[in-house]
Amino acid sequence: MTQYQEYLSLFGVTPQDLQKLLSIALSRGGDYADLYFEDSISDNITLLDAKVSSAGHHIDYGVGIRVLSGERTGYAYSETTELSAMERAARTAAMIASDNETIKSPEGSVGILDTKRHYSISTKEAENSIEKKIALLYELDEITKQADKRVNKVIALIANSVSRILFINSLGESYVDERPMTTLSTNCVMEEKGVSESGGCSRSFRKGVEMLNSTLVAEVSSEMISRTSFLFKARQPKGGVMPVIMGAGASGILLHEAMGHAFEEDFNRKAISIFSATMGKP
Numbered sequence: 001m002t003q004y005q006e007y008l009s010l011f012g013v014t015p016q017d018l019q020k021l022l023s024i025a026l027s028r029g030g031d032y033a034d035l036y037f038e039d040s041i042s043d044n045i046t047l048l049d050a051k052v053s054s055a056g057h058h059i060d061y062g063v064g065i066r067v068l069s070g071e072r073t074g075y076a077y078s079e080t081t082e083l084s085a086m087e088r089a090a091r092t093a094a095m096i097a098s099d100n101e102t103i104k105s106p107e108g109s110v111g112i113l114d115t116k117r118h119y120s121i122s123t124k125e126a127e128n129s130i131e132k133k134i135a136l137l138y139e140l141d142e143i144t145k146q147a148d149k150r151v152n153k154v155i156a157l158i159a160n161s162v163s164r165i166l167f168i169n170s171l172g173e174s175y176v177d178e179r180p181m182t183t184l185s186t187n188c189v190m191e192e193k194g195v196s197e198s199g200g201c202s203r204s205f206r207k208g209v210e211m212l213n214s215t216l217v218a219e220v221s222s223e224m225i226s227r228t229s230f231l232f233k234a235r236q237p238k239g240g241v242m243p244v245i246m247g248a249g250a251s252g253i254l255l256h257e258a259m260g261h262a263f264e265e266d267f268n269r270k271a272i273s274i275f276s277a278t279m280g281k282p
Contacts, residue, residue, distance in 0.1 A: 003117070007166040007176045011037045011063070011081045020083075021065070022170050024090040028098030030067040030074075033090075034169035037063045037081070042161035045130065047137035049153065055130070065089050069097040121162065121180040121208035128209050133158045136217055140186055144221045151225070153189040158182075160209050180208045186220055190228050199228030 008014065018035060025033035040060040046053050062079040063086055074096030076089040122128070141154045160182040167175045185202035201224035205211055246254065267273035 003176050003178075004174065007037070007164060010039060010164060011166055013037075013081060013083075017083055017086075018168050018174075021086055021090045022168070024087055025065055025067050025094050026170060027091075028069075028094040030069045030094060030097055030170075032068040032170055033093070034066050034167065035063055036066070037166035038163060040161060040163040042159065043130075044157065044159040045133050045137065047134075047141055047154070047156045050138070050141050052134060052137070063089070065093045067093040067097040069099070072097045074098070117178055119178065119180050119206045119208075120210070121178065122210040128160070133209075133212070136184075136212055136214070139214060140184075140217045140221055143218060144186075144188055144225065147221065148190065148225050148229070150190040150192050150229075151188050152191055154186065155188070156184075156186040158184055158212065162208075180206060182207055182209050182211050184212060184216060184220055186224055188224055188228055190225075190232075192232050195232065197228055197231040199231060200224055201227060 021035055022033050025035075038060065040058075042058045042060075043056065045055040061081075062077055063081055064075065064077040065086070067074040074093040076092035076096070078085040078089040137156045137158060140156045144154050145151050161180070163177075163179045163181075165175075165177040165179065167173075167177075181204065183202060183204040185200065185204075187198060187200035189196055189198045191197075201220045203211075203216060203220055261267070262273045262275050264273075268276045268279055271277075
C-alpha cells in the first residue's frame with residue numbers, strides 16, 4: 001500500500017469521493033477549490049512542584065474545504081468524513097464564495113503524487129510511553145535543583161503530536177504529509193539575596209519522541225540555569241535612542257511585524273500598502 005492509499009483509507013474516502021466533493025465546491029462558479037484532510041493526535045504532560053500536575057490526550061480529525069471565486073473566499077469544514085457531511089461542507093463553501101449562479105462544474109480527475117516522508121518518527125510504543133516521559137521530567141527537576149541551589153521551583157512540559165495531512169485541489173494535485181512535533185519546555189524560579197528571577201528554555205523539533213533523552217534534558221537544564229542566572233546581573237538601561245542589535249532567529253518576527261506585512265502581495269495589488277507606489281523601482 002502506498003502512502004497515498006494509506007491516507008485515503010485513514011480518512012475513509014476514495015478518489016471518486018474527492019472528485020465529487022471538488023465538483024460540488026465548484027458548482028457555483030468558483031475558480032479554484034481544495035480539500036484539506038487532517039488527523040492529529042497530541043499528548044502533553046506537565047511536572048510542577050516535583051509532581052505530575054496535568055496530562056492530556058487530544059484528537060483533531062476532519063476536513064476543511066476552501067473555494068476561491070475572484071477575490072471572494074468560502075470556507076467550511078466537517079469534523080467527520082462521512083460523505084454526506086462533507087458534501088454539505090462543500091456546498092456551504094461554494095455558496096459563501098459564489099454570486100448565487102449555479103453552473104455545471106468542470107470534469108476532472110485527482111492526480112496522485114506519492115511523497116517522501118520528510119521527518120523521522122518512531123513507531124516503537126516503548127519510546128512513546130508515558131512512563132518514559134514522566135521519568136525524564138523528574139530527571140530534569142532533580143538535576144536542575146542539584147546544579148544550582150538558588151533554584152526553588154521547576155516547571156517542565158513534554159508535548160508531542162503527529163499530524164497526518166491529505167491535500168487535494170481542483171488543479172488535479174494531491175499531496176500527503178506526516179508531521180511529527182515534539183517539545184521539551186521548562187521554566188524555573190531562582191532566588192538570590194531576596195530577589196527572585198524566572199527563566200526558561202525549550203527545544204521543539206519536527207521529530208518523534210525518540211528525540212527525548214537524558215542528554216537533551218541536561219542541555220535544556222543547563223541553558224535554563226545560565227539564562228536565569230544572568231538576570232541577576234541585568235541592569236535597567238538608560239532611556240533614549242540607541243542602536244538595536246538583532247540576532248538570528250526570533251528577531252525575524254520583529255522585522256516581519258514592523259515592515260513585512262506591507263510587502264505582502266494583496267496589500268500591494270490593492271494599492272493600500274505604503275510601498276505600493278514603489279513596486280518595480282530601485
